[in-house]
Amino acid sequence: MLTFTLRRLMLAIPTLLVISLVIFLLVDLAPGSPLSDIPLTVPPDVRQKMIEAMGADQPVFVRYFLWLRQFFWVEPAYLFDSWFGTTWSEGELRILSWQSRSPVFTIIGQRLPQTLTVIGTAYLVGVLIAVPIGIYSAYRQYSWFDQAGTMFAMIGFSVPTFFSGTLLIIIFAVWLGWFPTKYDTQLVVNDWESFLKQVRQMAMPVMTLGLANAAAISRYMRSSMLDNMGMDYVRTARAKGLSERTVVLKHVLRNSLIPVVTVIALGIPAIFGGAIVTENLFGVNGIGAALIGAIQGNDIPMVQTIAFIFAVLIVLFNLIADILYGLLDPRIRYD
């Protein structure tokens, strides 16, 4: 197991390097200019100066190697300095966003909390809704509950979040006035009142995303349960006279969870990635909103860094899912 993990980690290094180069070239080759948001009243020579000041006129490989150096040396050194008070990164240029001229990692640091709270909660809520629905739907296959569950999953799958989100806004914010439409990222939760405020502002984005998440996971849960329900060991358990509760929740559920846990683990990087549409709709301004804003503004350092962090997380969680699989199912060993 350990050798397997190490081998996979070693293999991840060249993979990630190739990914970083591909992302960089893709973003760079995409048409557009970092100055396309600037009013037409700014004359060409001033634009040229601005491009030069950003370093955007350098050849693509110079910029790529500079980025590599900044990502793997300057930024860790900076982090190390801020922890231990050393001066490794002194005089080095951190990765700066072209749009805001702020360090990209500072922006990510500012945005991660709301992404993790909102998107993370939505994921958790999605899982908590999906697992029971999946179990009961499978146990009572083709019952009215199963039909309703299928219907719910269908809606969750097919209704895009920009539609369901807007619908929620119109019902709960405009008509009923219960929830705010713009997420307050500066809210500090320190008492009961501010906690309620936080819950209220999270309600709509969490509902929107939770529905979409629950739809997918409940289908996995249901089909995995169905696979196991027909197995011989289930018949044996019943024949032994075990209660239905024990059969379903102990024997079937445990075995059915194995693939579902993998699916859930693989979905976790998406939490860090944020949700572009939902974040924009409710003004959550997390990582997803930062990424789309950077893409629109042709802010290459920002897009590159965020996209690369996603790549790292996806590679990492794939590995974690594989290891979890081995831990949950003793039949699977990688050595």
Added chain:
Amino acid sequence: MKLRAALLGAVAVAGLAPAAFAERGTDGEVKLTFPQAVSIMNPYLSGGTKDILAAAMVLEPLAVTDPDGVLVPRLAVEIPTVENGGVSPDLTSITWKLLPDLKWSDGTPVTADDAVFTWQYCTHPEGGCSQATKYEGVASVEAVDPSTIKVTFTAPKPNPYTAFVSGLSPILQKAQFANCLGAAAPTCTDANNMPIGTGPFKVTGFTVNDTVTMEANPNYRDPAKPAFAKAIIKGGGDAESSARAVMETGEFDYAWNTQIPPDSQAAMSAAGKGQFVVAFGTLVERLEMNTTDPDPALPEGERSTAKHPHPILSDIRVRTALSKAIDRSILVEVGYGAGGKPTCNVIPGPAEWASDNDGCIAQDMEGAKALLDEAGWKDSDGDGIRDKDGKKLKLLYQTTVNPIRQDFQALIKDWWTELGVEVELKAIDPGVFFGGDPGSPDTFQKFYADVEMYANNSETPDPESYLGQYQCKNAPTPETQWQGENINRFCDPAYDALYAELTKTTELAKRQEIARKLNDMVTKDSMIVVPLVHRGTLSAHSNSLGGVRINAWDMETWNVADWFRVK
């Protein structure tokens, strides 16, 4: 009895007090929302209006332009003129006097050195200052004494109100930015995000592309202002959600740039929580006619250059016919509602600068058809498309991807088809269209199409530099890396000569007259530019926010110090 009278008097005074002696910070918090979030609070490193609007609440210039287009002093005692001796008679220098006892929000005094530093900051060759045009033609800025700033120009400058005028070129604090000159400019993250200013508010918190939190500046020069103790700008989302947050849910007090479809405007206004306000500046949605041939069959480097005149659009009768076929009122109704009005001018305002040209407003389909007939374009083979010498009257009409523009394209295509013109439509990603990449065939400068549509405006109420765009020498060509503002490749020696005269004329009435003439030369006299809609900036404010005077000539937040809570 006496006591009662005294009490009544006290009550009366107390009742009047808020109105008569308004106090700083008594009205709580004012909440603004922008569809595009604020990225940076330093206007010299940003080009986006969103950033400059936010910065204008904190940083101030010497003078601003009010909604009527009149220059009013901010940090200066008065507007220098030739009459009051502030501008030298030969127009080569302007001398500003700072208000006495002016303080930065950190309590230190504002001096002329700060202005000198600001000029050095923006003109540093490695700084990439986005407002460099404000300091163009400035030979030097000196501090004559701590409260006197003298700006000297390299040549006589008829409009000397560029440097340190308007929210685009405010004064920075030297002490804060001293280490941020040139290449170091973007590394000063704290200074760029939380600049120390003289304005009614000071920044207390900044999260990039998300939220700016501010509180009343304790050292603001007017002790009674601002009425609000705190201000917050939340960014993100889109125009629709910003408008909704003010007009329907009432969560915010002010939303900038809420350009939404006319039917949504009406629906939101009906909610009764707020109102839309519109300011008309010089932004004009227009059709630009290509006077050169964009034929793909031409060799690269000659396509869309003056070498090959346009085979169809070189004839003024065709251009005029295309303009006549358009019903601009319908365009406004469909696309902008209260946020637009039909226009025939490139310079639609301020009133004294705008030509009385309105001949294009009424649609004249028959007149347009007659003109094409006269020009020799007739439908000889009966397929509904006009032709001449075996060539079809076919145009490629491009613009950016934008729902309103696509509506406009569809409408205009219908009118032109009725006219007997075959129209091919093309929509390009705005990032590419305005990106200016010389390698891309789809930039608006390259103009590999016959007609294109976008909006442009003059940065200042005085349109001198804006009109300068249409000089011969500003045509984008392969030699200039396809940079240049004369998109149409319009070239008229008479225009260039008249423009040269404008740059030398100092008398205001005369300048306005020349500007109107220049406007007519590119519009009704030549139909090179076919203006469609005079677009305003549409913003929304809640009914409980008082004191808003939306301003098209400077930043919308220009008078935020005067905003108050309606009680």
